Amino acid sequence: MVAVWGPPGSGGPGEPSGPPGRPEEDQYGRGDRDPVTGLYEWYEFPPEVREERRGTRVSWAEILTRWALVEADLHDVYGVDVEDRALMRARSWRWLEVRITGLLSADTRLHRALAPEPEMPGIPGMPRQ
Numbered sequence: 155m156v157a158v159w160g161p162p163g164s165g166g167p168g169e170p171s172g173p174p175g176r177p178e179e180d181q182y183g184r185g186d187r188d189p190v191t192g193l194y195e196w197y198e199f200p201p202e203v204r205e206e207r208r209g210t211r212v213s214w215a216e217i218l219t220r221w222a223l224v225e226a227d228l229h230d231v232y233g234v235d236v237e238d239r240a241l242m243r244a245r246s247w248r249w250l251e252v253r254i255t256g257l258l259s260a261d262t263r264l265h266r267a268l269a270p271e272p273e274m275p276g277i278p279g280m281p282r283q
Contacts, residue, residue, distance in 0.1 A: 212258060212268050223263040224254060231260055 182203070185195025217224060228234040232253050236242060242250075257264045 210269060216268060217254060217264065220264060220267055223267055224257065227257045227260075227262040227264050228253060231257060231262060 179197065180194075182197045182199050183194030184198055187194050225236050228236060234241070234253060258268065259265070
């Protein structure tokens with residue numbers, strides 16, 4: 155449960171406020187709803203919903219065994235040359251970690267290798283439409 159509270163007068167825990175926008179998520183919205191974005195101040199998703207929405211976990215071992223993809227994607231997406239020793243020594247592990255994990259959220263070689271499109275039944279090698 156998220157413990158973020160809105161300003162006085164906003165809806166409290168368990169009390170959605172504002173007009174509905176996206177019914178599947180609005181039921182979990184708390185506090186005031188922004189009229190421009192349609193987003194609530196915070197959301198309280200039950201554990202079963204959080205588990206359902208959780209993506210597939212990827213280990214660092216799975217990522218690092220695909221280092222050639224990581225290296226190419228870091229260059230394509232962020233312009234990072236991992237062979238630039240001065241750059242890599244000047245940056246923190248967190249800086250690199252953020253960029254590598256960001257590759258999992260973009261259309262990258264790494265993402266496609268770790269989360270390939272499911273195939274269409276009966277047609278080998280054909281992605282689902």
